[in-house]
Amino acid sequence: MNQVNPAAHEVPFVQLLTPDGQRVTDAEHSFDGDRAAIEGLYRDLVMTRRVDVEAFALQRHGELGLWPPALGQEAAQVGSARALKAHDYAFPTYRDHGVAWARGVDPSLLLGVYRGTDLGGWDPADHQLALPNIIIGAQTLHATGYAMGLTLEGLVGTGDSERDSAVIAYFGDGATSEGDVSEALDWAAVHQAPVVFFCENNHYAISLPAANQSHVPIVQRAAGFGLPGVRVDGNDVLACHAVTQRALQRARDGQGPTLIEAVTYRMGAHTTSDDPSRYREAAEVAEWKAKDPIDRVRLLLEAEGTTPEFFADLSAEADALGVHLRQACQNMPEPDLAELFDHVFVESTVENQQQQAEYVAWRASIEGSVSA
Amino acid sequence: MRMTMVKALNSGLRIAMENDPKVLLMGEDVGRLGGVFRVTEGLQKDFGEGRVMDSPLAESAIVGTAVGLAFRGFRPVVEIQFDGFVYPAYDQIVSQVAKLHFRSRGRVRMPMVIRIPFGGGIGAVEHHSESPEGQFALTAGLKVVSCADPHDAHWMIQQAIASDDPVVFMEPKRRYWETGEVDTETAPAPLWESRVVRPGRDATVIAYGAMVKTCLDSARAAEDDGLDLEVIDLRTLSPLDLGPVVESVRRTGHAIVVHEAARTLGLGAEIAARITEECFYSLESPVQRVTGYDMPYPPSRAEHEFLPGLDRILDAVDRARAY
Structure with a gap:
């Protein structure tokens, strides 16, 4: 049997907001925003969760083939992504719906991949956000290369805050076992690339617990590659924001990469096709439910005098988003195979054109003769 | 003028780098050493360490970071040191380089060249004489070319770099040291013609x-x-x-x-x-x-x-x- 010791993974993390809504201090990190800023983050959390709830329901109604829930990981995603500047760049995974929300992507565009109408959804240049990567960990190398490009272009360490830029790479605990992630950490350190590696340790890679994935806490890997590592309460949006903001600023200042391990929990299944009751106890889930990333912010805001109208308005806004998602999902245009031929290459080939013409002719020849 | 294929490739790379500041060379030992076959000899000295990068020894990372650089608008030319060393990069080539343009419905471009010295006949040890071109030729989204003589080598590498699609550039290492006439003036045949x-x-x-x-x-x-x-x-x-x-x-x-x-x-x-x-x-x-x-x-x-x-x-x- 594996000699797994989950207790070895219980090392301290940065926390600025406790599960019961109390603000606490950290020697090196602080959240400097005012109440309005926290209300803004709270809105992001609530809207991200609504995206997730609606998409889950759409899958159960047969409108989506699959959905990978971000439930429980909203603070890690929103807190980190809101620390990005508009000109920074992010490379997400397929579960980072909160990152897409924070980068201004219409969340209905997340659905196409899972409805089978698209393989992406948006123009990365519009949001400085790459398309979600399904190959585990591959995007950490893309982020590193992009960051190396920023250095080459002189967009790092100039002292001009409008100019200096950084990159964030998202990945999970499972991805840390992939060679690409180790290569990315190594290259980023060697090149002192302006990239932040943001690991959402949600405790499970489908069924495999994080303790079976890595013999040491993930954050400790940073030392071996020669970059700073920070562990943060991944369900604490204020701490995630503070820790990421600091790491991004180091990167923009030309001080190199950082590894952040955000300790969170995947409250839902890996995807809608998964049954987590086969590999984890209900008591464990209940324990994490008590550490919910949204509840604690609400407790804080209520204590600090946010008005009931704010919460009511937000609830109505989330409802409207739900309506938008349901309508947009059902109205998504079906993919046209004939058109897809156009996107295999920038400069189309004769073979490509011939097969396209062959398909179009075949489709025309059977039109009306067979049922769809 | 007469030159070896190595020299012809080198001069082609040099012209491409002079013509476009976005062209970067990356790979194992391509900088100070000039590559194990010396194809990139002298280029780091003339263009600097930023544009001719000696990479850590990780093929997946060579291609994977080149993807990120292409996202940023660069035109990376990566060298895989030997044919049999390309497989660690296979996932990045097949799942990312070949598919990103398609995945993004044409919004993302991957103008990358992956140079691979290939083939046998040089008395090498295992993994140094393989011919993996078919595995890339059957991957939709990649273009694959191979030069056969110094003249084509000189021109085709420049044309491949100018392509907005990813090109796997197979170099017949057995012919690296053979000389041939290279006409550096005459307009070349198009890249996509036999x-x-x-x-x-x-x-x-x-x-x-x-x-x-x-x-x-x-x-x-x-x-x-x-x-x-x-x-x-x-x-x-x-x-x-x-x-x-x-x-x-x-x-x-x-x-x-x-x-x-x-x-x-x-x-x-x-x-x-x-x-x-x-x-x-x-x-x-x-x-x-x-x-x-x-x-x-x-x-x-x-x-x-x-x-x-x-x-x-x-x-x-x-x-x-x-x-």
Whole structure:
């Protein structure tokens, strides 16, 4: 049997907001925003969760083939992504719906991949956000290369805050076992690339617990590659924001990469096709439910005098988003195979054109003769 | 002027870098050393460490970071040190480089060149003599080309770098040190065209990379038997340009495809199928394949038996004509 010791993974993390809504201090990190800023983050959390709830329901109604829930990981995603500047760049995974929300992507565009109408959804240049990567960990190398490009272009360490830029790479605990992630950490350190590696340790890679994935806490890997590592309460949006903001600023200042391990929990299944009751106890889930990333912010805001109208308005806004998602999902245009031929290459080939013409002719020849 | 293929590639890379500041070279030992084959010799000295990067030893990272650089608008030219070292990068090449343009519905471009010295015949140890081009040619979203002589090497590398699509650039390392005339003035043939390199009447011999010279040698030897072989250099493996092949086989009635890569499901199989589709009524014999055998690359003392050579090629010509 594996000699797994989950207790070895219980090392301290940065926390600025406790599960019961109390603000606490950290020697090196602080959240400097005012109440309005926290209300803004709270809105992001609530809207991200609504995206997730609606998409889950759409899958159960047969409108989506699959959905990978971000439930429980909203603070890690929103807190980190809101620390990005508009000109920074992010490379997400397929579960980072909160990152897409924070980068201004219409969340209905997340659905196409899972409805089978698209393989992406948006123009990365519009949001400085790459398309979600399904190959585990591959995007950490893309982020590193992009960051190396920023250095080459002189967009790092100039002292001009409008100019200096950084990159964030998202990945999970499972991805840390992939060679690409180790290569990315190594290259980023060697090149002192302006990239932040943001690991959402949600405790499970489908069924495999994080303790079976890595013999040491993930954050400790940073030392071996020669970059700073920070562990943060991944369900604490204020701490995630503070820790990421600091790491991004180091990167923009030309001080190199950082590894952040955000300790969170995947409250839902890996995807809608998964049954987590086969590999984890209900008591464990209940324990994490008590550490919910949204509840604690609400407790804080209520204590600090946010008005009931704010919460009511937000609830109505989330409802409207739900309506938008349901309508947009059902109205998504079906993919046209004939058109897809156009996107295999920038400069189309004769073979490509011939097969396209062959398909179009075949489709025309059977039109009306067979049922769809 | 006469130069080796190594020098021709080097001068082509230099021109591409002078013409476009977004062109970057990356790979193992490509900087200070100039590459293990010296293809990039002197370029780091002249263009700096930012544009000619000695990379850590990780092929997936070489291609994966090049993807990120391409996202940023650079045109990375990466060197995979040897054919057999490309497999750690296979996932990034197939799942990312080949698919990003498609995944993004044309919004993302991957103008990347992946240079791979390939093929055997140099007495090397295992993993240094392979021919993996077919694995890239069958991957939609990639383009694959191979130069056969210094002139093409000089021009094709520049054309590949100018392509907005990703190009796997197969360099026949066995021909690296052979010299040939390079015309640096004359406008080159388009990158995506195959070419008749020796006109002939009696049979059509189709090859690419190092095998082009072997086939030309075979054609010269066949002259002694009164045979006039046409030799075609494919140059582009994906997309294939079989126009000259079809035109030729319709005249000669016989086709012989030659490559170092293994036979089963190799490029020769696709070319034979296409010739059958296009030249069915002109064929006087089944398309012959002269290839490496379906085995891992052998110890180098046996490679002269494994690689297609003059005798096996001429034997195939005879078999075709005797059919």
